Amino acid sequence: MSYSPLVQQLMEAFRCLPGVGPKSAQRMTFSLLQHDRQGARSLAAALQQAAEAVGECRLCRNLTEAEVCPLCQSERRDGQVLCIVENPSDVQALEEATDFRGRYFVLKGRLSPLDGVGPAELGLDVLEQRLADGEVTELILAISPTVEGEATAQYVGEMARQAGVGVSRIAHGVPLGGDLEYVDAGTLSHAFAGRTSVG
Numbered sequence: 001m002s003y004s005p006l007v008q009q010l011m012e013a014f015r016c017l018p019g020v021g022p023k024s025a026q027r028m029t030f031s032l033l034q035h036d037r038q039g040a041r042s043l044a045a046a047l048q049q050a051a052e053a054v055g056e057c058r059l060c061r062n063l064t065e066a067e068v069c070p071l072c073q074s075e076r077r078d079g080q081v082l083c084i085v086e087n088p089s090d091v092q093a094l095e096e097a098t099d100f101r102g103r104y105f106v107l108k109g110r111l112s113p114l115d116g117v118g119p120a121e122l123g124l125d126v127l128e129q130r131l132a133d134g135e136v137t138e139l140i141l142a143i144s145p146t147v148e149g150e151a152t153a154q155y156v157g158e159m160a161r162q163a164g165v166g167v168s169r170i171a172h173g174v175p176l177g178g179d180l181e182y183v184d185a186g187t188l189s190h191a192f193a194g195r196t197s198v199g
Helices: 005-014 022-035 037-053 088-097 124-132 147-162 185-193
Strands: 078-085 102-106 138-142 166-169
Touching (some): 005 022, 078 088, 102 124, 124 147, 147 166
Parallel strands (some): 078 102, 078 138, 138 166
């Protein structure tokens, strides 16, 4: 089926979003154009403004309109504890689910040489400088347990150890309330290997 050029252009624009295929893009396009023209205008204005004004914090690389984000500016945060995450969404997830009161550093990805993602693309030079400044005494790795995530955690952990900073990693494994018989083999193996002592 052929659509007008502008309708087709809008559908293609929606497809840049993760998880949005042709049918989802079509539904969003028709929904906005048939039922919510004001919503479409608001969306367009918000996207335009965010694309022009949102950058990254010079300290943690989180998304912000300011040079330094509110979390890095806050005097109520403990600058000695630094949590390394992959994405800005991870910061939000940890803020909502935990009582962590340290600061963050956002990698915006994982080491993946085949995809051209090396230390420079993850801002590890910025992290190295923060570690060298001497304020950070503990580094918490909150990185996904994928192959690339493991390589990234090893690399960052070694950087921290060379700077004399203690390193810990968040636990991975069996979900709270989960039954072992329903946990996949990889997760169960990882949880078993990373067991901790009790008592």
